[in-house]
């Protein structure tokens with residue numbers, strides 16, 4: 001809740017109700033008048049006709065599942081229509097009244113234990129906790145009366161009794177609900193003169209810092225851990241004034257979503273450990289961008305101060321990440337400051353790198369590329385490449401006569417023809433409609449934590465069944481481990497497996513295939529078995545498409561959209577010139593001894609050891625780039641901080657190189673390259689809109705491959721370290737040392 | 743000049759602070775978190791005894807099979823009786839396993855209720871009522887006498903492991919205030935008793951302790967020989983006749 005909105009509300013009520021201006025001062029009200037229902041009723045009830053329409057708080061929307069269920073309530077005299085079953089607090093939100101609250105959170109269960117949301121309801125003898133009270137037809141809710149105001153002041157006084165009031169040294173200061181709400185709704189003094197209590201701080205691991213004395217016992221963190229993160233570690237211990245949040249036994253919070261408790265804690269009890277005492281939040285510049293550490297494309301805000309990324313926080317996007325992000329997304333940013341490449345470099349005869357000018361570096365590359373045969377040129381785009389740079393790389397190498405451009409993680413022989421064959425057709429939010437999941441060779445918890453959170457949400461809400469085929473893993477919801485290899489799939493397809501009947505009876509079956517399978521030799525065979533299962537279970541219908549692929553990297557979907565498909569799968573082994581564009585997970589052993597390797601990227605990671613020339617590029621936080629997430633939604637990053645040193649945007653480097661090499665690419669602005677992209681894959685420029693795939697696998701030719709019996713492998717070994725940036729991050733290193741389950 | 747002013751101000755502030763009596767918080771239960779010790783850590787094996795296992799089954803049968811967690815309090819109580827009056831972490835873990843919830847859910851319950859002891863207590867755990875009626879009738883003196891007699895602090899166990907003294911809030915016996923409760927764990931969960939000793943004086947309380955030490959079981963209830971249960975001293979003084987039936991209804995007719 002912003003202070004601004006509260007202030008403007010206060011102002012508005014000030015100007016609109018001249019008769020009630022005394023409410024804004026701290027007035028002493030006689031209780032007889034308050035309690036007296038007749039007196040309240042005697043007041044004229046008609047709302048002043050000149051009231052401007054109020055806008056719902058934070059764009060709250062009402063959705064009526066069936067119109068007969070609409071009821072009308074009155075909030076401060078305004079009639080509002082709401083669906084049955086909404087709470088009083090939600091009704092007030094729709095009426096444009098922001099009710100102060102601490103424990104209520106729209107995505108968590110209702111606890112009703114902070115009492116900050118008290119409002120007056122006509123004919124009710126006491127103020128009611130609006131978050132826990134269902135709205136009833138014709139209810140007359142009053143949020144601005146002296147009684148409501150006094151109730152809030154009282155609650156606030158109690159909350160502040162044991163609160164240390166250490167805002168000057170608190171990292172939450174400036175974005176603290178308690179601070180804002182005590183300014184807006186609290187009294188200006190308290191009457192408590194005893195000593196305050198203090199609580200021992202808990203060690204929750206390398207990510208969440210605790211100052212438990214500040215806790216106001218709202219239990220949001222406990223509910224988050226139990227309901228969303230699925231790790232039952234946190235609890236409310238003790239009672240009365242001895243009550244505290246903790247784990248009782250010494251235990252770290254081993255969840256991939258633990259960072260979100262920092263956001264939901266309304267006070268400074270749980271704050272970010274890596275960000276502790278680094279900056280005050282009002283010094284930060286927020287840039288709305290997206291995350292590239294996995295294929296989900298979570299919406300984030302990059303908070304920076306000067307040239308430094310200070311922290312990453314989530315942005316609301318109901319379709320992708322709701323309002324959560326994974327710990328990797330939230331805390332990997334310190335990797336952006338380490339091991340950066342800032343100058344073009346050439347490896348001298350002595351094996352050491354020498355910093356050179358861009359002109360020299362590009363000249364060397366251009367010279368070498370002209371000396372090799374066209375089919376010995378290979379380009380590899382890395383996990384974090386944006387669509388623009390992949391387009392430029394593909395165009396450039398095509399102009400050089402080579403068609404060997406591939407993207408890491410897509411395997412030697414990807415299927416780029418049918419878009420439905422590599423995106424999540426159900427869409428991430430659509431997963432909530434599924435009632436049976438079949439996970440094939442994918443561990444969503446480490447591959448795409450936000451998709452996993454969706455599955456968990458669905459499983460919790462609707463008791464959806466989950467079957468899992470793959471190596472033993474720790475999914476944080478009930479699931480049935482069906483098997484480890486492709487034979488299980490064949491059994492399900494044939495109907496001889498008990499799970500196939502579950503699948504058959506499902507209304508909306510959802511099959512999710514992990515992108516780790518792309519690397520297998522029998523990939524096509526596995527896909528045809530999975531398609532057979534989908535066929536049997538009627539998973540692909542006009543009204544439901546339950547056939548999904550869960551990608552691993554941010555670049556994968558765009559690469560396939562752009563057709564980054566290698567001509568031959570032996571490309572790398574027989575190459576003489578390799579252009580690695582941020583590709584650090586290629587098998588370096590496969591690169592021939594005499595090949596010339598150009599590494600263009602932002603981190604001195606694995607491939608740098610093999611590179612002959614290094615071209616420094618900017619990271620995702622420093623450039624504008626288009627990424628397509630696993631459900632096929634194109635989104636763009638926005639530069640938040642300046643690039644380091646002499647680094648340049650990836651596509652600009654390729655464009656400059658093309659000029660030096662004499663095969664000029666015809667675009668030299670972002671809009672020009674985007675219109676080029678549009679000709680190849682129009683969905684890439686439809687930013688923020690999910691483009692569903694039109695044709696399903698039915699167009700695919702029969703596969704003649706034989707299925708092998710090798711069990712599926714885990715695609716992600718270490719959740720915290722998957723790409724050059726996370727591998728450079730100290731925090732991620734700590735996490736993988738302390739939290740990864742071995 | 744400034745320095746003098748400052749130091750004077752400081753002295754004033756100190757004085758003000760000194761005047762505020764230092765309130766010491768005494769919480770009746772121990773810490774709200776667990777510290778590993780040799781006799782209390784999650785690696786110690788812990789199991790219900792065979793006899794208690796049947797009791798566990800009995801208890802679980804009171805609840806629907808999908809609401810096993812409802813049995814948490816009776817099971818913790820049983821575990822506490824079996825373990826000499828206190829609950830080590832491993833016992834709580836065992837209970838969590840039986841009712842199929844995360845251990846933290848059991849810890850939450852065990853820390854909430856002050857009758858679950860999470861640190862060692864004596865074989866006879868003496869709980870002095872500290873709520874207003876008993877306090878007015880002298881519970882503080884009783885506690886003092888007990889502590890002095892046993893030579894321990896509150897929530898500390900005597901060297902021989904026999905006694906410990908704790909505090910409790912009102913146990914509903916105010917009419918016979920002051921009172922103490924003795925939780926007797928000396929005979930495991932079979933011989934477990936939880937008795938009230940009422941109308942005490944400091945001397946009486948010490949006598950009772952001594953009786954326990956000798957292995958006797960002093961009679962529970964009021965220690966004032968002139969009273970019967972909670973009746974007034976020396977017999978009834980009011981309500982001497984038969985109570986009148988309610989005026990509006992003919993009880994015999996129904």
Ligand code: SF4
Nearest residue numbers: 215216218219221265
């Ligand atoms: S730590 Fe924060 S979120 Fe958790 S109960 Fe305390 S105030 Fe609420």
Ligand code: FES
Nearest residue numbers: 112114115117131
């Ligand atoms: S928000 Fe309603 S009680 Fe906390």
Ligand code: FES
Nearest residue numbers: 871876912913915
């Ligand atoms: S006050 Fe001691 S029993 Fe009620």
